[in-house]
Amino acid sequence: MEIIDGKKVADQIKSEIAAEVEKMVAEGKKRPHLAVIIVGHDGGSETYVAHKVKSCAQVGFTSTKIAFEDTVTETELLEKINELNNDTDIDGFIVQLPLPKHIDEQKVIEAIDYRKDVDGFHPVNVGRMSIGLPCFVSATPSGIIELLRRYEIPTQGKHCVVIGRSNIVGKPIANLMMQKTYPGDATVTVCHSRTRNLKEICLSADIIIAALGSPAFLKEDMVKEGAVIIDVGTTRIPCSTTKSGFRLCGDVDFEHVAPKCSYITPVPGGVGPMTIVSLLRNTLQAARQRQ
Numbered sequence: 001m002e003i004i005d006g007k008k009v010a011d012q013i014k015s016e017i018a019a020e021v022e023k024m025v026a027e028g029k030k031r032p033h034l035a036v037i038i039v040g041h042d043g044g045s046e047t048y049v050a051h052k053v054k055s056c057a058q059v060g061f062t063s064t065k066i067a068f069e070d071t072v073t074e075t076e077l078l079e080k081i082n083e084l085n086n087d088t089d090i091d092g093f094i095v096q097l098p099l100p101k102h103i104d105e106q107k108v109i110e111a112i113d114y115r116k117d118v119d120g121f122h123p124v125n126v127g128r129m130s131i132g133l134p135c136f137v138s139a140t141p142s143g144i145i146e147l148l149r150r151y152e153i154p155t156q157g158k159h160c161v162v163i164g165r166s167n168i169v170g171k172p173i174a175n176l177m178m179q180k181t182y183p184g185d186a187t188v189t190v191c192h193s194r195t196r197n198l199k200e201i202c203l204s205a206d207i208i209i210a211a212l213g214s215p216a217f218l219k220e221d222m223v224k225e226g227a228v229i230i231d232v233g234t235t236r237i238p239c240s241t242t243k244s245g246f247r248l249c250g251d252v253d254f255e256h257v258a259p260k261c262s263y264i265t266p267v268p269g270g271v272g273p274m275t276i277v278s279l280l281r282n283t284l285q286a287a288r289q290r291q
Contacts (some may be wrong), residue, residue: 001258004265009150010273014059017280021060032287033062034118035084035093039077039103040070045096055276061283064090070100077103078111085113092118092286094279115289118282130175136282141173143274144209144230148183153228153263160186161202163218163251164211169232173209210251220256229257229264232271
């Protein structure tokens with residue numbers, strides 16, 4: 001059993017990005033510039049945004065954080081998005097989700113210029129991804145693919161079970177895993193809350209990607225010997241032994257499942273670090289396209 005070290009891979013990629021940025025600057029090109037819009041004071045969102053700003057500094061990007069109170073109107077937010085669409089200095093930007101209930105998230109996503117949509121959520125990017133055209137792939141699925149690539153995990157002809165059908169992880173990773181490329185070329189089954197015989201389906205899987213947001217859902221009796229397990233879950237659960245009073249728990253019962261696996265991602269330290277790095281890679285790609 002080998003643990004897939006997402007932090008180690010993320011650090012490698014950050015070094016690669018930083019080297020490319022320095023080369024760009026040496027050639028007289030401008031530094032990539034990422035902007036992040038955050039609305040309100042959701043604790044998780046504020047932490048994510050702080051990590052993104054810090055990561056930008058680590059690789060030599062310029063970053064701009066734009067914070068609104070949760071009383072901002074949808075119209076005001078859309079006006080700011082339009083402003084960023086037209087700002088030639090901004091290579092890419094994201095709107096941190098979730099948004100307050102009075103704002104239509106889909107309308108916001110569609111308002112972003114798809115050429116600056118480094119989150120990869122715009123329907124144009126999703127559509128291009130689904131037919132294998134160049135695009136911005138959303139960060140978590142992109143990070144998973146990169147982990148499989150860097151650990152040289154075989155995927156061709158393998159049975160990949162994706163548990164979860166969200167637009168952010170489940171659907172795009174299922175699509176990527178079936179494309180004619182590496183990592184890819186897998187036979188993909190997507191399971192969700194209405195799936196019957198889930199245990200039997202999982203037991204036939206060579207690769208399981210768990211992305212349903214249910215702590216320790218995947219048990220050892222659902223996993224065959226030698227399977228590859230990618231755990232996307234990050235749920236905060238109460239914990240009396242930590243200073244914060246909680247700990248992060250994945251969708252996999254790691255302690256009992258890990259001994260059966262050939263490869264497995266831990267939580268934290270697996271898929272999580274790759275998500276921000278994938279956002280940085282998309283921003284670098286956007287900067288290249290705009291120069």
